[in-house]
Amino acid sequence: MLGIRGLISGLVFVFIASSEATFKTSEKFKTKGKFECPLEYGVFANPGNCRRFYTCNGNVPYDTPCPAPLYFDDTKKLCVYKSKDLQCGPVPVTTPVPTTPDPNAAPSCNPSACRLPDCFCSEDGTQIPGNLVPKETPQMILITFSGAPNVLNGEPFGLLLNESRLNPNGCPIKATFFVPHEYASYYYVQKLYGQGHEIAVQTITNRQPEDFWPTATSEEWVEEVVGMKEILHVFANVSREEVAGMRAPFLKAGGNKMLEVIYDYGLDYDSSLAAPLSEVPLWPYTFDYHHPHKCISKTCPTRSFPGIWEFPLNTYSTDDETGGTCVFLDQCVFPEDPEVVYDFLVYNFYRHYATNRAPFVMNFHVNWVTDDTKVAALDVFIDHILETYPDVWFVTMQQAMQWMRSPMTSDLAKSFEGWKCPRTRSPGCNIPRTCRVKFNDGSRTQIRYLQVCGKCPEMYPWLHNIRGTKEGKRVKDLVQKSTV
Ligand SMILES: *[C@@H]1O[C@H](CO)[C@@H](O)[C@H](O)[C@H]1NC(C)=O
Ligand SMILES: *[C@@H]1O[C@H](CO)[C@@H](O)[C@H](O)[C@H]1NC(C)=O
Numbered sequence: 001m002l003g004i005r006g007l008i009s010g011l012v013f014v015f016i017a018s019s020e021a022t023f024k025t026s027e028k029f030k031t032k033g034k035f036e037c038p039l040e041y042g043v044f045a046n047p048g049n050c051r052r053f054y055t056c057n058g059n060v061p062y063d064t065p066c067p068a069p070l071y072f073d074d075t076k077k078l079c080v081y082k083s084k085d086l087q088c089g090p091v092p093v094t095t096p097v098p099t100t101p102d103p104n105a106a107p108s109c110n111p112s113a114c115r116l117p118d119c120f121c122s123e124d125g126t127q128i129p130g131n132l133v134p135k136e137t138p139q140m141i142l143i144t145f146s147g148a149p150n151v152l153n154g155e156p157f158g159l160l161l162n163e164s165r166l167n168p169n170g171c172p173i174k175a176t177f178f179v180p181h182e183y184a185s186y187y188y189v190q191k192l193y194g195q196g197h198e199i200a201v202q203t204i205t206n207r208q209p210e211d212f213w214p215t216a217t218s219e220e221w222v223e224e225v226v227g228m229k230e231i232l233h234v235f236a237n238v239s240r241e242e243v244a245g246m247r248a249p250f251l252k253a254g255g256n257k258m259l260e261v262i263y264d265y266g267l268d269y270d271s272s273l274a275a276p277l278s279e280v281p282l283w284p285y286t287f288d289y290h291h292p293h294k295c296i297s298k299t300c301p302t303r304s305f306p307g308i309w310e311f312p313l314n315t316y317s318t319d320d321e322t323g324g325t326c327v328f329l330d331q332c333v334f335p336e337d338p339e340v341v342y343d344f345l346v347y348n349f350y351r352h353y354a355t356n357r358a359p360f361v362m363n364f365h366v367n368w369v370t371d372d373t374k375v376a377a378l379d380v381f382i383d384h385i386l387e388t389y390p391d392v393w394f395v396t397m398q399q400a401m402q403w404m405r406s407p408m409t410s411d412l413a414k415s416f417e418g419w420k421c422p423r424t425r426s427p428g429c430n431i432p433r434t435c436r437v438k439f440n441d442g443s444r445t446q447i448r449y450l451q452v453c454g455k456c457p458e459m460y461p462w463l464h465n466i467r468g469t470k471e472g473k474r475v476k477d478l479v480q481k482s483t484v
Pocket of ligand 1: 163164
C-alpha cells in the first residue's frame with residue numbers, strides 16, 4: 001500500500017512540447033473540438049472537464065486525459081489528487097517577458113564542422129553517429145539508477161545485474177548509478193563499483209526546495225558535485241578518474257553554471273536534460289552546439305561547452321495513454337501487475353530498436369527495486385532482451401560514450417576494446433563497518449549511521465566537510481592545496 005502511494009504522490013508528468021518536425025502523436029489524442037491554444041506550446045485546462053487537459057504543440061491542441069483518479073490543476077500544470085486546493089478550469093495565462101539574446105549563445109548544429117570523436121550533433125538530434133544504418137547499429141541499453149544505494153535496496157541489484165547475464169561478447173551486463181550522499185551506504189557503493197558498474201554523481205545534499213538548483217552559484221555546484229566525487233573516492237575507494245558524469249537532483253539542471261563545473265573539473269558528461277516525447281528518440285550529443293530539443297526544465301545550458309556529452313532523457317509513454325508520460329520509468333502509473341510493467345518496458349524499448357537505435361536509457365530511481373512487482377518486470381525484461389536480440393547490449397554511460405566516439409557495426413562491436421570485460425576492481429568487503437557519527441549541517445545536530453568498508457570518519461561527511469573531519473574541508477581548500 002505504502003509503496004504505491006509513495007509512487008503516485010511522487011508522480012511527475014512531463015508534458016509534451018516539441019517542434020513539429022520531431023513530434024507526431026497518434027490520431028486518438030487529436031481533438032475534434034475548437035479549443036484555441038493560449039500559447040504555442042504548453043498544457044492548459046480543458047474548460048469543460050477537470051479530468052482532461054490540452055497539450056498544445058505548435059498551436060495544435062491535443063485532448064489528453066489525466067490517469068484515474070487524478071484531476072488537472074491548471075495552476076500547477078499537473079494531474080493531482082482531488083483536494084480543496086485543486087484549481088479546476090482555466091487560470092489566466094501570463095505571457096513571458098521577452099529577453100535580449102545572449103551574444104555568446106551556442107550556435108545550432110553545423111554537421112560539417114562537428115567531427116567525431118569529440119563533437120557530435122545532428123539538426124533534429126535523431127541521426128546515428130558515423131552515419132550507420134539502424135540495422136547495423138548495436139542497440140545500447142543503459143540501465144541507470146538515481147538515488148542512494150543502501151540496505152533498503154542493495155540486495156536486488158545482485159539479482160538483476162547478475163554476473164551470469166551476458167552481452168553478445170560474453171561479458172557481464174553493466175549499469176550506471178547516480179549516487180547522492182545522504183543515506184548512501186558506501187559499502188553497497190563499493191560493492192557495485194567492485195562488480196564493474198559505473199558510479200556517477202548527483203550531489204551531496206540533493207537539497208530541497210528543488211528550485212534551489214537552477215539558481216545555484218558556480219561555487220555551490222563545485223562543492224556539491226566535485227565534493228560528492230571526493231566523498232566517493234574517500235569512502236568507497238572509487239577512483240577519481242572513473243567518475244565521469246553527473247545528474248542534477250530532481251533533473252533541475254543548473255544551466256551554464258552547472259556545465260561550467262563539468263567542463264572545468266574534468267567530467268565528461270551530464271544526463272539531466274529531459275526531452276519531449278517523440279516518435280523517433282534522440283541520440284546523445286555534445287554541447288559544442290545548441291541542444292536539438294525543447295528544454296522541458298527550461299534550465300538547459302545555452303552556451304557552448306565543447307566535447308561535453310549530454311545523454312538526454314527521452315520521455316517514455318504508455319501505449320494506451322492511461323499511465324501518462326514520464327522521464328523516470330517509475331513515474332508513469334501502473335497497476336500492481338508485472339505483466340503490465342513488462343509490456344511498458346518493451347513498448348518503450350521498441351521505440352528505439354525499431355527506429356534509429358538511439359541508446360535506450362532506462363532511468364530508474366533506486367526505489368524501483370524495493371517493489372517486487374517492478375523487480376519481477378525488469379528481471380523478465382532483461383532475460384527477454386538477451387534471449388531475443390543478438391545486437392542489443394547493456395552497457396554503462398562511459399561505454400556508450402566510447403562507442404559514440406568511434407561508432408562501429410554490431411559485428412565489429414563484438415571485438416570492441418571499449419566493451420571488453422572491465423578490469424577486475426578491488427571487491428570491497430563482505431562485512432561493512434557501521435559508523436555512528438555526529439551530523440551537523442549548521443542548523444541541526446543529530447546522530448547518523450554510515451556504512452563503509454574502511455575507517456570511520458570523525459563526523460558525518462557533508463557539504464564543506466567532505467572528509468568528515470573535526471575541522472572540515474571544502475573542495476575549495478583541496479583545490480588550492482593541490483595547486484600550491
Ligand atoms: C546469479 O545467478 C546464479 C545462477 O543463476 C545464482 O546461482 C546466483 O545466486 C545469482 N546471484 C545473485 C546475487 O542473485
Ligand atoms: C582501493 O583501490 C585501489 C585500486 O584503485 C586498491 O589497490 C586498494 O587495495 C583499494 N583499497 C581498499 C581498502 O579497498
